[in-house]
Amino acid sequence: MSDYLVGVAGPNSIGISSLKSLFDQTNISDEVIDGLIYLQCENFPHIYPIPSQITGKILDGSTRAQSAYFLKKNIFQIYEKLIGACLENGSHWTLFFCDIPKRTIVYMNSFGESEVRKSAVLKNWRGCAGEWTLSHVSHPHQQDGNSCGVHVIMFAQSLIDGKTQVEEYNTEVTKLRSRLCHYLFSSIDRTRKCSQCWCSARNVVPTSTCVVQSLVVASVSSVRGRKAKLPAMILDRPKKAKTKVTVFSVLSEEEAGELALGFAGRLACDVTTDMVCKGIDHSSADMTKQTLLKIQHNLKQELTDSSTFSLLTHTFGPAALDSVISFLCEKLDLVS
Structure with missing residues (x-):
């Protein structure tokens, strides 16, 4: 299987094999x-x-x-x-x-x-x-x-x-x-990635090496650190609310980030272009994509590492949200 382009870091194209090299011996x-x-x-x-x-x-x-x-x-x-x-x-x-x-x-x-x-x-x-x-x-x-x-x-x-x-x-x-690996994936420009980045975009049969799936498995198995301490803003919440929002507190920030990558991988494998773009014509798709990119930019500016959403989800929330928007933009690119 040919390599899949995930994004770019300046003039450097980063593919799946690139990220995997961080874990290979x-x-x-x-x-x-x-x-x-x-x-x-x-x-x-x-x-x-x-x-x-x-x-x-x-x-x-x-x-x-x-x-x-x-x-x-x-x-x-x-x-x-x-x-x-x-x-x-x-x-x-x-x-x-x-x-x-x-x-x-x-x-x-x-x-x-x-x-x-x-x-x-x-x-x-x-x-x-x-x-x-x-x-x-x-x-x-x-x-x-x-x-x-x-x-x-x-x-x-x-x-x-x-x-x-x-x-x-x-x-x-x-x-x-x-x-x-987490730093590189979260920092690269994924708006310019090739349409092959998401397996289902070209009807490629998903495998264990599809997109970031294998990276998630490798990185999760390699992280065995102490769990991050809960911020005070979580500890001060009512008991029921705390129970609901601190499911992410069992993860370190690295693991929460890797969970977001796994979520993106499942989107690529299980959600097809037809599911997303049914009934959408080319002009509507282009306009929708531009709107989504603007929303993505706004959210990146607001949902920083110190934001409530990021703290309460140990960075999973912003990372997963960014992956969803990138995924939708990628699908909209395929509308002819």
């Missing part, structure tokens, strides 16, 4: 690494996320990549900091960071930075606009053979936040993978 795919770093930089306009393929070529000494990508685009004049991941030898993710005003670079390897590799990185980067110095940032070290991508994203977040060292995570790698 192999390297996280490059579009996920690049997508996550892109999303991490969204609120920091002075930081430029370098695509991993470009980072790799430059750190391996490609003067053509340096000239074509940086010098011709005036990136050094526009941005203050650069950050990008590098897949070394096709099997191990490392991180590169550059502070342009300070003329310093950072190279981070979750297995530890060898002097030989640091010297090579510094030498190859010096082709980019002059002299640089290499700085060291202390960080946790990888204890297994397949979590380098997770470490790189954690390293990146610390550097983007302006920290001078990466603190211990105090969280199992499996839980970090689950959180990253």
Whole structure:
């Protein structure tokens, strides 16, 4: 079965196989690494996320990549900091960071930075606009053979936040993978996804790997943390009301988010285009879709993580609501 496009994170297309790579015992795919770093930089306009393929070529000494990508685009004049991941030898993710005003670079390897590799990185980067110095940032070290991508994203977040060292995570790698998957899925732009994203849209027989279904199974099994504490606003409610609204309190926020993904998966598998669009013509479908997109935008602005609806449902409510609207828009696109 071909891959299904779920959405985009900047220039990076995120498919089902992309999200699954967060849970496979192999390297996280490059579009996920690049997508996550892109999303991490969204609120920091002075930081430029370098695509991993470009980072790799430059750190391996490609003067053509340096000239074509940086010098011709005036990136050094526009941005203050650069950050990008590098897949070394096709099997191990490392991180590169550059502070342009300070003329310093950072190279981070979750297995530890060898002097030989640091010297090579510094030498190859010096082709980019002059002299640089290499700085060291202390960080946790990888204890297994397949979590380098997770470490790189954690390293990146610390550097983007302006920290001078990466603190211990105090969280199992499996839980970090689950959180990253939830963060990526909830942050990507799903309005531009391909119509194949929902299996039933093209009469594809649903399987265990359909849409986000397999991801939900994998992520739920990987999250075994303590349940989030109930907010005071729930505890203060009358007993009957509390019983009704705190069914979500047995879930952590990550699990509530994964439940929302599972809900979206069931929509894709069980609700057909005919069920949604029967009796709707093309002009009505287009107008309805535009209205739904406007409603979706308004709700995203209002139903933040601190909203009552989000708190009372441990984030399930807004996530599920967003999935329903995206699903309906996708079906309306199929009306001829």
